Amino acid sequence: xxxxxxxxxxxxxxxxxxxxxxxxxxxxxxxxxxxxxxxxxxxxxxxxxxxxxxxxxxxxxxxxxxxxxxxxxxxxxxxxxxxxxxxxxxxxxxxxxxxxxxxxxxxxxxxxxxxxxxxxxxxxxxxxxxxxxxxxxxxxxxxxxxxxxxxxxxxxxxxxxxxxxxxxxxxxxxxxxxxxxxxxxxxxxxxxxxxxxxxxxxxxxxxxxxxxxxxxxxxxxxxxxxxxxxxxxxxxxxxxxxxxxxxxxxxxxxxxxxxxxxxxxxxxxxxxxxxxxxxxxxxxxxxxxxxxxxxxxxxxxxxxxxxxxxxxxxxxxxxxxxxxxxxxxxxxxxxxxxxxxxxxxxxxxxxxxxxxxxxxxxxxxxxxxxxxxxxxxxxxxxxxxxxxxxxxxxxxx
Amino acid sequence: xxxxxxxxxxxxxxxxxxxxxxxxxxxxxxxxxxxxxxxxxxxxxxxxxxxxxxxxxxxxxxxxxxxxxxxxxxxxxxxxxxxxxxxxxxxxxxxxxxxxxxxxxxxxxxxxxxxxxxxxxxxxxxxxxxxxxxxxxxxxxxxxxxxxxxxxxxx
Numbered sequence: 120x121x122x123x124x125x126x127x128x129x130x131x132x133x134x135x136x137x138x139x140x141x142x143x144x145x146x147x148x149x150x151x152x153x154x155x156x157x158x159x160x161x162x163x164x165x166x167x168x169x170x171x172x173x174x175x176x177x178x179x180x181x182x183x184x185x186x187x188x189x190x191x192x193x194x195x196x197x198x199x200x201x202x203x204x205x206x207x208x209x210x211x212x213x214x215x216x217x218x219x220x221x222x223x224x225x226x227x228x229x230x231x232x233x234x235x236x237x238x239x240x241x242x243x244x245x246x247x248x249x250x251x252x253x254x255x256x257x258x259x260x261x262x263x264x265x266x267x268x269x270x271x272x273x274x275x276x277x278x279x280x281x282x283x284x285x286x287x288x289x290x291x292x293x294x295x296x297x298x299x300x301x302x303x304x305x306x307x308x309x310x311x312x313x314x315x316x317x318x319x320x321x322x323x324x325x326x327x328x329x330x331x332x333x334x335x336x337x338x339x340x341x342x343x344x345x346x347x348x349x350x351x352x353x354x355x356x357x358x359x360x361x362x363x364x365x366x367x368x369x370x371x372x373x374x375x376x377x378x379x380x381x382x383x384x385x386x387x388x389x390x391x392x393x394x395x396x397x398x399x400x401x402x403x404x405x406x407x408x409x410x411x412x413x414x415x416x417x418x419x420x421x422x423x424x425x426x427x428x429x430x431x432x433x434x435x436x437x438x439x440x441x442x443x444x445x446x447x448x449x450x451x452x453x454x455x456x457x458x459x460x461x462x463x464x465x466x467x468x469x470x471x472x473x474x475x476x477x478x479x480x481x482x483x484x485x486x487x488x489x490x491x492x493x494x495x496x497x498x499x500x501x502x503x504x505x506x507x508x509x510x511x512x513x514x515x516x
Numbered sequence: 517x518x519x520x521x522x523x524x525x526x527x528x529x530x531x532x533x534x535x536x537x538x539x540x541x542x543x544x545x546x547x548x549x550x551x552x553x554x555x556x557x558x559x560x561x562x563x564x565x566x567x568x569x570x571x572x573x574x575x576x577x578x579x580x581x582x583x584x585x586x587x588x589x590x591x592x593x594x595x596x597x598x599x600x601x602x603x604x605x606x607x608x609x610x611x612x613x614x615x616x617x618x619x620x621x622x623x624x625x626x627x628x629x630x631x632x633x634x635x636x637x638x639x640x641x642x643x644x645x646x647x648x649x650x651x652x653x654x655x656x657x658x659x660x661x662x663x664x665x666x667x668x669x670x671x
Contacts, residue, residue, distance in 0.1 A: 240594035247530060252596055253557075257529060257647065257657055258622055259593040264609055267587025275585075275636035320588035320608075320631040366566050367553070371584070371611050371620050376557065380619040383552025384565055 123402070125218050126345040126353035127514065128225075129157025129338030130477040135302035135331045135464045139233060142175050145334030145470070146182070146231030147189050153227070157338035158348065161190050164338075165223030167197040168214040170206035170230030170469035173242070179232075182469065186229050196223075203504030204416065205361070206230060207335070207472030208512060212359045214339045224344040230469035231334030238262065239330060251374040251505070258376060263327050263419065265373050267319030270421035274321060277436040279424065281321050283443070285312035287420035288326050288462055290448050295459020297490040300474075302331050303463045312420075326420035331465030335473035337480070352516060354483045357497075358403030360511040364391040373505040392429040395509035396501055400431075403513045407431035410453055411495040412482055414475040416502040417460040426501055427455065449490060457482065457490045472510050475500035479514040525653040526646075533557055534644070534658050535576060541644045542576040543621065543658060549573060554617040577619070580663065581612040583638040584620045588631050598648040608633075610660045612640045623660045639663040 131152025133145040154161055169182025178185040183197030196217075200209035207230045214226035238261045246252040254260040273279040289309055295301040307325060315324040345353045364372075365387040367379030372391070389397055400406050407430060415426035424438035432453055433441045441447055447455040458464070458478040461471065479498035481487045487495075502510040528536065533556075535542050545556040549572070551565035556577060563570040592604040608625040625634075626645055640660040647657035 238591075238594045241596065243595075245596075253530070254622075255593055256596040256598070258609060258624055259589050259597045259607065260609060260622060261589065261591075261593050264587055264589060268585040268609075268611055271587055271631065272585035272636060317588065317590045319590065320586075322587075366564065369618075369620070371622060376622045378620040379564070380554040380556075380617050382554055382616070382618040383548065383568075 123219060124342060124355045124357055125215050126340050126342055126350065126355055127337055127476070127480050128340055128345055128348065128350050128353055129153040129159065130480040131156060131336045132300045132474060132477055133231070133334040134300050135333035135467060137236070137302070138332055140332070142172060142231045142233040142332070142334070143178065143185060143189050145233070145332060146186055146229050146336065149231065149334040149336035150186060150190060150227060150229055153336040153338050159225055159338055162193055164193070164195055164225060164227045166214060166217045166226035167195055168210040168226060168228045169197065169199045170210040170473065171199050171201035172232045172469045173201070174235065175233055182230065202508040202510070203506060204466070204468055205472060205502055205504030205508035205510035206469040208359065208502060208510030209361055211337065211339070211356070211473065211476065211512060212361050215356060215359060218339065218341050225338065225340040227336060228339055228473060229334070229336040230473045232467040232469050233332045234330035234467065236330070250376065254374050254376055260376070261319070262373060263319035263322060265371065266327065266419035266422055267322050268371060269425055270321050270419065273421060273424060277439060279421070279439050281313065282309060283424070283439050284321065284326055284420040285309045286442060287417065287423045288312045291417065291456045291460040291462040294449055294457050294490050295463020297488065298459045298463065301459045301463040302465050322419050322421060328418050328461035329465035331467045333464065333467030333470045333474065335470040335477050337473060337476060354480050354514050354516060356512060357405060357515045358399040358513040360395050360398035360402070360509055362394050362398045362509040363507045365394065372507070391509065392425070392503065395503065395511050396430045396499065398509070399499065399511040399513045403515070405497060405513055405515070409497050410499055412457060412479070412492045412498045413453060413455045414458060414460070414478050414498070414500045415455055417456060417462055418466070420462065423455065423460070430499065430501060449492065454492050457487070457492055472500065472502045475502065476512050476514065479512070483514055483516050526656055527653045529647045529655040529657045536644070536656070538644055540579060541642055541658065542579055543642065545575055545577045545617070546572040547575045554619050556619060556621055578614045578616050580639060580641045581614040583634055583636055583640060584611040584613045585636060586610040586625070586631055586634045600646060600648045610634065610640060612660050623658050626659050626661045629662060633662065
């Protein structure tokens with residue numbers, strides 16, 4: 120549906136790492152890189168869509184304004200989105216909707232974070248009505264707890280092995296080593312992964328994504344604006360999904376202590392995680408067979424396998440086969456996480472979904488260097504933020 | 517003299533989530549009477565079943581269910597988790613599916629159960645155990661305990 124498409128004419132990223140500096144610094148770096156890439160001056164930007172962070176005080180809650188001020192107030196309208204890991208996709212959608220509604224021609228999307236070391240944890244205080252607080256207090260259930268549950272289930276139901284999960288890490292680390300923006304650029308062997316300490320059985324330290332500092336930005340505009348700028352055949356956003364679950368969601372999800380009950384109302388035909396990509400496919404008129412690459416949210420190595428199935432790259436229970444066949448590595452049928460994924464980046468929450476799209480942009484422009492997917496024309500990102508935030512973006516040339 | 521353990525007050529770590537019947541505790545949920553949907557933790561505000569408005573009635577949930585999946589907490593969870601022992605001891609967490617209510621509920625497993633002891637589909641029962649203790653009392657929580665079948669007893 121080309122009447123709903125917008126162009127991405129610039130992308131920028133601060134490298135991922137762990138420095139503990141002001142998150143605004145990372146975001147501004149990414150913005151300047153994206154603006155320079157696009158040739159659009161800051162003063163021409165008609166809208167700023169910021170993705171928020173809850174770990175950096177008030178400026179993190181109002182990222183649209185934070186970055187508009189940091190770049191120099193121009194009176195530009197802004198939005199600030201918070202949707203946990205899906206915040207970046209909501210910011211992209213916010214910018215896209217403004218452009219499609221005709222309120223502006225060119226918009227800036229930005230997200231950046233500075234994260235503390237260790238497990239992501241709730242903010243201080245006693246909050247017995249906050250499920251995110253309760254799961255830590257009553258159960259000691261961290262984020263990796265949920266990743267471990269999904270992984271163990273794959274082992275019992277589909278015959279996944281610990282070596283399969285390690286294989287995902289090895290594959291992504293090899294690709295991440297080629298990415299100058301990645302935090303971890305070291306290649307690992309299966310033995311290295313298997314020798315790392317257990318965190319949430321069967322997942323080990325090297326299989327669970329770290330938390331990182333980082334920043335990512337995109338310059339998004341109408342197709343007419345891109346044409347006026349003289350951009351030939353720009354990367355286009357063909358579909359964006361920001362779906363929430365349909366009741367009852369029968370899979371245990373962060374931060375919940377239980378699922379919905381399906382005793383009274385039957386579950387929907389497509390579960391929540393399947394519905395995320397389906398909405399993006401439907402909007403774009405594209406499907407799994409059209410994809411040349413995918414960037415999926417590998418919060419754990421095993422979770423990448425779940426996403427193969429939720430994207431429709433293979434049937435349920437067949438992800439291990441796809442991995443073992445080499446289909447999802449560089450040069451395979453459908454390379455997944457050629458950026459190195461979260462395993463090589465570590466998660467900078469509000470920047471991560473935007474960074475996934477930055478990788479699609481690099482690939483579709485043929486500028487991904489040693490990790491280039493040959494002839495990449497269509498790519499998808501997929502991600503999920505806790506508290507029911509789906510996120511998927513499809514880009515095409 | 518009675519042992520000191522028997523005189524300590526035992527109180528729930530959270531009110532209204534489970535009964536304090538030490539022999540056969542049950543989770544307390546609510547049921548939306550118009551949709552037949554169950555909620556745990558108990559939902560008292562409004563039915564979350566779309567298109568249904570209750571009424572919500574309090575119900576005790578099944579005491580037993582089947583393992584949906586399981587994992588370990590091999591590292592000490594951050595606050596607000598309270599480590600019950602001086603030195604952190606890894607524990608196992610299971611998601612258990614209750615057939616009648618068609619709901620899956622997370623819980624720690626009782627001490628001594630490791631992921632290697634479990635399989636998807638194993639039968640589990642609800643028990644009460646100490647989550648943490650302070651000067652005033654032992655704070656109780658629900659936990660999952662494997663039901664030893666005759667087959668397992670043999671192996």
